[in-house]
Amino acid sequence: MGQTHTVQTDEEHMPRRYKKLYLMLLEVIPSSVLMINRNMSIIFANRNFLEKSRRSMDDTVGHQLEKIFPETILDHMNLTRQIRLVFEKNQPTEGRRLSYRAPGVPLSIYYYRLLPFAWEGAVESVMLLMNDVTEQTRLSEEVRRVERHLASVVDSASDIIVSTDIEGKILSWNLAAEKTFGFTFNEVRDHHFYNYFNPEARERICNVLQEMKTRKQSHMEEWTVITKSAEPVPVSWVYSLMKGGNAQATGMVAVGRDLTEQRKLEAQLVQSQKFNALGVMAGGIAHEIRNPLAICSSAAQFLMEKDIDPEFQQECAEKIHTNIKKASSIIENLLSYARPSVSPEVEQINLIDLTKDVVALIGNQARIQKIKVKTRLPSHPVILNGNTRLLEQVFINLCLNAIQAMPQGGLLVLEVKTAGHEVLVRVLDNGQGIARENQDKIFDPFYTTSPVGMGTGLGLSICYSIVQQHSGAIEVESTEGHGTCFIVRLPLKA
Amino acid sequence: MTNNQQTILIVDDEPDMCWALENILNHMNFHVQKAFNGEQALQLASENRFPMAFLDAKLPDIEGLDLARGIRESNDGICIFIVSGYFYKNDKEVQQALTKGLISGCIAKPFDHEEIRTAIRNRFSE
Numbered sequence: 250m251g252q253t254h255t256v257q258t259d260e261e262h263m264p265r266r267y268k269k270l271y272l273m274l275l276e277v278i279p280s281s282v283l284m285i286n287r288n289m290s291i292i293f294a295n296r297n298f299l300e301k302s303r304r305s306m307d308d309t310v311g312h313q314l315e316k317i318f319p320e321t322i323l324d325h326m327n328l329t330r331q332i333r334l335v336f337e338k339n340q341p342t343e344g345r346r347l348s349y350r351a352p353g354v355p356l357s358i359y360y361y362r363l364l365p366f367a368w369e370g371a372v373e374s375v376m377l378l379m380n381d382v383t384e385q386t387r388l389s390e391e392v393r394r395v396e397r398h399l400a401s402v403v404d405s406a407s408d409i410i411v412s413t414d415i416e417g418k419i420l421s422w423n424l425a426a427e428k429t430f431g432f433t434f435n436e437v438r439d440h441h442f443y444n445y446f447n448p449e450a451r452e453r454i455c456n457v458l459q460e461m462k463t464r465k466q467s468h469m470e471e472w473t474v475i476t477k478s479a480e481p482v483p484v485s486w487v488y489s490l491m492k493g494g495n496a497q498a499t500g501m502v503a504v505g506r507d508l509t510e511q512r513k514l515e516a517q518l519v520q521s522q523k524f525n526a527l528g529v530m531a532g533g534i535a536h537e538i539r540n541p542l543a544i545c546s547s548a549a550q551f552l553m554e555k556d557i558d559p560e561f562q563q564e565c566a567e568k569i570h571t572n573i574k575k576a577s578s579i580i581e582n583l584l585s586y587a588r589p590s591v592s593p594e595v596e597q598i599n600l601i602d603l604t605k606d607v608v609a610l611i612g613n614q615a616r617i618q619k620i621k622v623k624t625r626l627p628s629h630p631v632i633l634n635g636n637t638r639l640l641e642q643v644f645i646n647l648c649l650n651a652i653q654a655m656p657q658g659g660l661l662v663l664e665v666k667t668a669g670h671e672v673l674v675r676v677l678d679n680g681q682g683i684a685r686e687n688q689d690k691i692f693d694p695f696y697t698t699s700p701v702g703m704g705t706g707l708g709l710s711i712c713y714s715i716v717q718q719h720s721g722a723i724e725v726e727s728t729e730g731h732g733t734c735f736i737v738r739l740p741l742k743a
Numbered sequence: 744m745t746n747n748q749q750t751i752l753i754v755d756d757e758p759d760m761c762w763a764l765e766n767i768l769n770h771m772n773f774h775v776q777k778a779f780n781g782e783q784a785l786q787l788a789s790e791n792r793f794p795m796a797f798l799d800a801k802l803p804d805i806e807g808l809d810l811a812r813g814i815r816e817s818n819d820g821i822c823i824f825i826v827s828g829y830f831y832k833n834d835k836e837v838q839q840a841l842t843k844g845l846i847s848g849c850i851a852k853p854f855d856h857e858e859i860r861t862a863i864r865n866r867f868s869e
Contacts (some may be wrong), residue, residue: 539828
């Protein structure tokens with residue numbers, strides 16, 4: 250080691266092997282080390298310093314501090330004064346940053362400290378310890394720049410973006426979230442995400458969080474948000490797992506889209522299509538209502554006759570009573586169907602009752618077209634969560650389509666079957682069927698094979714969107730000339 | 744209404760409707776045979792000779808006008824009225840049937856008893 254002579258050491262106090270170890274450490278550490286004496290002269294410089302400053306040992310050791318560092322740096326750092334203070338106080342300085350450009354070398358940023366080397370109470374020299382933090386600084390600035398960029402992406406997004414920890418506590422919340430929920434990030438930070446939903450959604454969110462921990466797949470569902478002003482807002486969510494470096498789940502990201510506007514448009518569409526269906530049913534309804542009216546009218550005319558037998562009089566009154574009830578139940582069904590369902594409330598539905606209502610509504614139309622309606626229903630109730638009016642619309646549309654497909658009469662079967670966690674509703678006809686090449690198009694809006702003015706081509710696309718809203722699926726199986734079967738799958742209430 | 748031995752055929756799938764027509768006809772001293780569908784009606788028509796029939800326009804197994812054609816095959820000269828909540832008198836189908844002589848008239852539900860009585864009087868005063 251040719252440099253040993255440069256270090257002022259006391260051979261008596263430092264055995265040779267410790268000295269060797271000490272020098273080795275100084276050579277290998279990734280920090281620059283300078284030792285300075287009271288005369289502000291350099292008494293030691295390690296290899297790291299020499300490499301960084303592009304200096305040799307000879308033009309460093311034994312030279313004055315001002316020869317080593319440019320004047321501007323010395324002034325800026327106030328290095329001489331700082332060193333004197335360390336000599337006086339025998340106290341190390343706090344860590345500071347220093348930008349240093351050695352001639353012909355790119356700018357480097359150092360983190361430095363001054364440490365006193367004291368022997369038996371007297372400060373002999375001061376150590377200037379410098380760490381090159383250029384790369385770290387550059388990286389952390391880059392990181393900050395990327396962070397700022399990402400934050401502005403997240404905040405500029407019109408979709409709600411929320412991140413939570415694995416337990417569902419909110420970690421971040423973008424501007425769209427503030428806008429929809431009405432709460433600022435500070436108000437929701439560390440609160441549980443499910444606090445801001447309606448009770449059904451809360452339960453689902455907890456389940457989904459649990460499932461996600463094991464399933465690790467993203468999940469799509471519609472949950473109703475409760476805003477700060479207690480308004481319910483329908484939002485479609487995609488919930489995915491956030492993974493750390495070790496592929497371990499660290500939290501969740503929820504991306505949501507406010508469905509309010511979409512729902513309004515859909516409701517208008519559903520309503521206009523409903524009137525279309527009502528138009529189709531009008532003939533059947535007129536026929537069906539005129540029967541009880543005719544009977545009431547006849548019975549009343551009998552009652553107006555003279556010398557009427559009291560027994561017959563009673564019979565007439567009973568006929569009037571029964572048939573008024575019949576007529577009003579037909580009207581009742583119709584009115585409840587025609588009523589608009591602007592806010593699609595989700596409620597618990599027994600699909601069996603709903604199917605029976607549908608059969609009552611389309612029964613008249615089927616009868617006048619010589620169509621037999623058969624139901625195959627389980628004896629137990631089939632409960633699911635959904636909107637009665639919307640689901641009723643789906644099955645009425647499917648039945649009216651089936652009726653339309655059987656102009657010469659036929660058989661319409663409604664079958665309800667549960668299978669595992671879902672229920673399958675089949676609407677089956679033995680009508681003309683759908684040509685294979687048209688089967689892909691039937692759910693497209695405005696696709697129709699009906700003559701102009703007969704069908705809007707919206708019925709099945711509305712069915713499709715309603716079933717999708719209920720997290721279900723709709724399929725068709727058809728053989729041209731033999732009939733069609735629509736299958737609606739809906740999840741049962743858990 | 745001299746011939747009180749005449750029997751009139753009533754076809755309607757709604758029993759109360761048959762009840763009303765039956766009472767009107769009974770009060771006029773006519774006998775009545777009732778059928779609730781096309782099959783029963785054709786069976787009765789093949790077993791009897793009816794001078795007159797009142798048919799519903801929409802039956803579960805057959806259209807009223809098709810039934811009229813069937814009845815007419817075995818009951819030549821029968822006077823058939825369609826009693827309907829579905830057709831109007833000026834509907835094309837009804838007009839055609841009237842011109843062809845398939846039916847003699849169409850009475851819309853609800854009806855005044857007098858409309859039925861007039862139809863009967865016209866038939867039996869011929």
